[in-house]
Amino acid sequence: MQGPELIFVCPKRFYAVDFLKEVIDHCWPGDKPQNPQIAREVKMEGFGNVDFVIADVKKNNKIEQFLSVELQAIDITGSVFPAYQALRIGEDLEKKPTYGFNWDNVYKRYITQLIRKGYFHHHWKSKIVAVIPEQVYQYILGRAGFMRTAEVKKDPQVNIIFMTYRLEKDPDKVGEYKPVLVNVEGTSHTNLQNAIMYKDPPQRSAFIDQIKSSLARGAVKISDLISAGDISSVEYDDD
Known part of the structure; x- marks a missing residue:
């Protein structure tokens, strides 16, 4: 059963499942890696880091193939911490806390970064996988209609892959929810960029x-x- 109002507000919620294994299973092109190793917080010269890189490391320490992985939850405004703290100590709040979801920030900031990183991976003949909540992905699709394909392993144009999750009730843990994979779709940095930049202008x-x-x-x-x-x-x- 799905939790309709539940959404990831912290990327570490994805850690509840082995999302990196699912990246290999669903996104790795060609034969599975023989010796997959995980690098964290890998610096991209002139443009920040990527959260994870899955690299197939050969015996001579040579890396021929790799996939980068970026985690993104929904950004929030305000804070729910006062409500959480009051609940923990059994006290009432003096006033209702203010908070909300910053959909636009994810759309403008994260997608812009993803386009640029997708461009880099295009030149490296690799791909970057965006692990995001299903609700965020649907919001992006509502704002930008770009080319999408399920053939993420075989399509040579694909250099950005969206791997989306939603929270569903955990049958093994009463009252808890776990991430469940929903969609795996790919696009290219050029298609994503064009869909965002070249919308029909207003009159x-x-x-x-x-x-x-x-x-x-x-x-x-x-x-x-x-x-x-x-x-x-x-x-x-x-x-």
């Missing part, structure tokens, strides 16, 4: 209406913005 007339609406609320002068400290001082002609 020019609609944008003109927005300009008029903003001006109706009150036009501003550059000098006023400088005085308020909203922008730095620049030379301008106020005539």
Whole structure:
């Protein structure tokens, strides 16, 4: 049974299952690796780290094939910690805590990073696997319709693979939930990038209406913005 309101807010929740084995089972191209070894927090020159790299290490310590793996939960705003702390000590809260899901941050930040990392892996003739909640994946699909294929092992265009999970009741542990694999679909960095960047533009007339609406609320002068400290001082002609 699925928990409809449950979503991963911490990437470590994926650790409840052997997701790296599932990456090998579902995403590794060709024959299974003979000597898979896991590297953590591997630095990408000029662009941060990747969470894990599964490398097939030969006897001479040569690495011919590898897959990178990135974990991503949903970002939250505010904090649920006061409610958790009150529950633990059996006290009431003075006021309702404020918190929410920051869907846009995941979409804008994570997908941008994934496109760039997918581009790197394209040049390395490898792939990067994004392990994410199913709800986050569906949100991304709702915002950007990109090419997807289930042939993630064989399609040479695929350099980004989405491996999605949802939380379902654990039959072996009463009251607990565990991650269950839902989707494994691949795309390319170019398809993902184009789907996000080249959306159908709004009508020019609609944008003109927005300009008029903003001006109706009150036009501003550059000098006023400088005085308020909203922008730095620049030379301008106020005539």
